[in-house]
Every structure is written in structure tokens, then in C-alpha cells.
Amino acid sequence: MRLEGKRALVTGSSQGIGAEIARLFSKEGATVVVNHRAGAPHPERTVDSIRKAGGKAFALHADVSDPVSVRGLFRDVKKRVGGLDILVNAAGLADRTLWNLKLEDTTLEMWQRVFAVDAFGTFLCTQGAAGLMKRGSSIVNVASIPAIVGDTEGLVYASAKGAVISMTRMFAKMLAPEIRVNCMAFGSIETTWVDWLGKEQARSYLSAIPMRRFGKPSEAADLALFLAGDKSSFITGQVITLDGGEAAR
Ligand SMILES: NC(=O)c1ccc[n+]([C@@H]2O[C@H](COP(=O)([O-])OP(=O)(O)OC[C@H]3O[C@@H](n4cnc5c(N)ncnc54)[C@H](OP(=O)(O)O)[C@@H]3O)[C@@H](O)[C@H]2O)c1
Numbered sequence: 001m002r003l004e005g006k007r008a009l010v011t012g013s014s015q016g017i018g019a020e021i022a023r024l025f026s027k028e029g030a031t032v033v034v035n036h037r038a039g040a041p042h043p044e045r046t047v048d049s050i051r052k053a054g055g056k057a058f059a060l061h062a063d064v065s066d067p068v069s070v071r072g073l074f075r076d077v078k079k080r081v082g083g084l085d086i087l088v089n090a091a092g093l094a095d096r097t098l099w100n101l102k103l104e105d106t107t108l109e110m111w112q113r114v115f116a117v118d119a120f121g122t123f124l125c126t127q128g129a130a131g132l133m134k135r136g137s138s139i140v141n142v143a144s145i146p147a148i149v150g151d152t153e154g155l156v157y158a159s160a161k162g163a164v165i166s167m168t169r170m171f172a173k174m175l176a177p178e179i180r181v182n183c184m185a186f187g188s189i190e191t192t193w194v195d196w197l198g199k200e201q202a203r204s205y206l207s208a209i210p211m212r213r214f215g216k217p218s219e220a221a222d223l224a225l226f227l228a229g230d231k232s233s234f235i236t237g238q239v240i241t242l243d244g245g246e247a248a249r
Contacts, residue, residue, distance in 0.1 A: 001028045001029035002028045002029070002230070003025055003086070003225070004030075005029065005030075007031050008033065008084075008088070008228065009033040009035060009086070010022045010035065010090055011035045011036075011064050011087075012091030012092060013090060014036035014045065015036075015040075015045070015046075015191070015192065016192060016217060017090055017186075017221070018036075018046075018088070019034075019049075021225075023049060024218070025224075025225065026050045027053065030056075032050060033058060033080070034046045034047050035059070035060055035061070035091070036059070037061060038063075040061075047059045064091045064117060064121030064122075064124060065116035070128055074128035074129065077128075078132055083132045083134065084129050084132040085138070086137065086228045087137075087140070089164070090142050092142060093118060094114075094157050094193065096193070098154060099153050099154055106156060110156045111159070114157055114160045115156075115160045118164060119160045119163035119164060122141055126139060136230075138179065138180045138227065138229070139181045140181075140184065140228055141182070142186065143161040143162075143168075143184070143186075143239065145187050145243050147159070147161035148185055165185070168182065168239060176236060181236055181237065182227045182237070182238050183238070184223050184227065185240065185242070185243070185247075187209065187241070187244055187246040187247065188214045188243070188244075189217060194214060213244065215242060215243070215244060223240060227240070
């Protein structure tokens with residue numbers, strides 16, 4: 001097992017990619033702290049599935065955009081498992097109101113809402129985790145390919161992920177040699193947002209992907225495992241795309 005004895009916190013792991021990462025890390029021997037906000041529709045689903053499979057996990061509810069909540073989260077992580085070896089900053093906000101938006105309809109409130117979770121959340125959780133991590137620990141961030149290559153929509157979301165990419169490079173240098181910090185930049189991975197797409201829209205998304213399919217959450221989790229574990233021990237400050245070739249230039 002590749003994460004035997006490690007303690008991992010995965011933010012935003014009530015569903016989607018975060019949940020898949022939590023499950024894979026547990027299969028690889030980690031004790032996993034599953035994080036999401038209180039009041040999620042299926043609050044204990046991820047923890048239940050991990051425990052049913054014989055893994056070790058517990059949930060800690062916290063809003064990653066709220067400094068008080070994040071302080072409480074890391075206080076509880078310390079109390080429950082004593083420290084941390086891996087942090088995955090997977091919590092993200094990308095509701096459907098943020099797409100198909102004209103520039104003139106884009107509001108500052110949207111920037112504040114999305115940056116609060118994706119960018120400020122990544123900062124706050126990195127700050128909290130760094131205080132609990134020893135040499136050999138790893139932080140894995142989550143971004144998106146429009147932050148690298150641009151797009152005609154999703155301005156606010158892509159910009160917040162651009163901040164995550166900058167933080168990845170900054171934190172990699174600031175926290176070395178103790179802690180490695182890398183980032184996964186996803187293209188289209190099949191989670192809840194795919195259900196919003198009509199047939200025509202789905203076809204148009206797929207036509208932009210050389211592999212002609214959406215990525216699977218399990219493929220995202222495999223990359224997270226590589227970056228979190230010792231197989232990537234000399235890699236830090238990198239942004240690795242997982243996109244079926246969409247951002248290839
Ligand atoms: N799917 C894709 O195609 C794709 C592409 C590029 C990047 N990404 C990024 O990959 C990550 C996971 O995406 P996904 O598609 O799996 O998303 P998702 O299904 O919408 O899940 C998002 C997760 O973030 C949590 N979350 C949201 N706000 C939070 C907050 N303030 N505090 C704590 N947790 C919060 C949600 O939990 P609760 O709502 O239960 O709190 C949920 O667990 C995100 O960062 C996303 O931006 C995804």
C-alpha cells in the first residue's frame with residue numbers, strides 16, 4: 001500500500017472528485033479526514049463507503065472559506081490524529097450561474113463568492129496544514145485548464161484557479177524542503193456538472209477533447225495519489241494537466 005500510516009485531509013470530499021480521492025487514499029492505507037460543509041445532502045456518504053470497505057475515515061465539517069471554521073478544522077485534525085501528512089485542496093465552487101455569462105453580467109459578488117472557496121480556501125487550509133506537517137509531507141491543489149489556456153466562458157472560476165496555480169508555485173518554494181506542493185489542472189471530469197449539459201452542449205465539449213470522452217473521477221484520484229505519495233518525491237511546484245489532451249498546444 002502506497003499511503004500506509006499516512007494521515008490525509010481531503011477538503012470537499014462529500015462527493016465528486018474529492019470523494020474518489022478520499023476512497024483511493026484509504027484503500028492505499030491512509031487514515032482519511034473527509035471534509036465538507038455542515039448540512040451537505042449526504043453528509044456521511046464518503047465516510048460510510050470507506051468504512052464499509054474496511055478503511056479508516058472520519059468527517060470534519062468546515063467551510064474552507066471561513067477562517068474561524070478552518071482554524072477549528074485543523075484544531076480537530078490535531079486532536080483526532082495528531083498531525084497531517086497529506087492535504088488535498090479539492091473544495092471548489094462552480095455552480096451553473098457562473099457559466100454562459102456575458103462580461104457585463106459578471107458581478108464582483110461572484111468573484112468574492114468563488115475566490116472565497118477556491119483561492120482563499122486553498123490559502124487558509126495550506127496555512128493550517130503546514131503547521132501540522134513534518135518533512136516528507138505533500139499538498140495537492142486543484143485547478144482547471146482554462147486557468148492555463150483561457151476560455152470564452154467561466155471567467156471567475158478560471159481566475160480563481162489561476163490564483164491556485166500561483167499559490168502552488170509560491171508555496172512550493174516557501175515550504176520546501178519539508179513539504180512538496182503540486183497542482184492538478186483538470187479538463188472535463190465527469191461529476192455532477194455533466195448532468196447540466198444538454199446533448200448539443202455535451203457534444204461540443206467532447207469535440208474539444210482529443211480523447212473524445214470526459215475524464216473519470218478515478219483517473220483524477222490516481223493523479224492525486226501519485227502527487228501525494230513518495231513516487232513523486234522530487235516533484236514540487238508543478239501543475240499537471242489531466243484533460244485528455246484538451247489543453248495541448
Ligand atoms: N469536474 C470537473 O470537470 C472539474 C474540472 C476542473 C476542476 N475541477 C475542480 O475539482 C474539484 C472537485 O470538483 P467536482 O467536480 O468533484 O466538484 P463537486 O462535485 O461540485 O464537489 C465539490 C466539493 O466541494 C465541497 N465544497 C464546496 N464549497 C465548500 C466549502 N466552502 N467548504 C468545504 N467544502 C466545500 C462540496 O461539498 P459540500 O457542498 O457538501 O460542502 C463538494 O464536496 C473542484 O475544486 C473543482 O473546481 C473539477
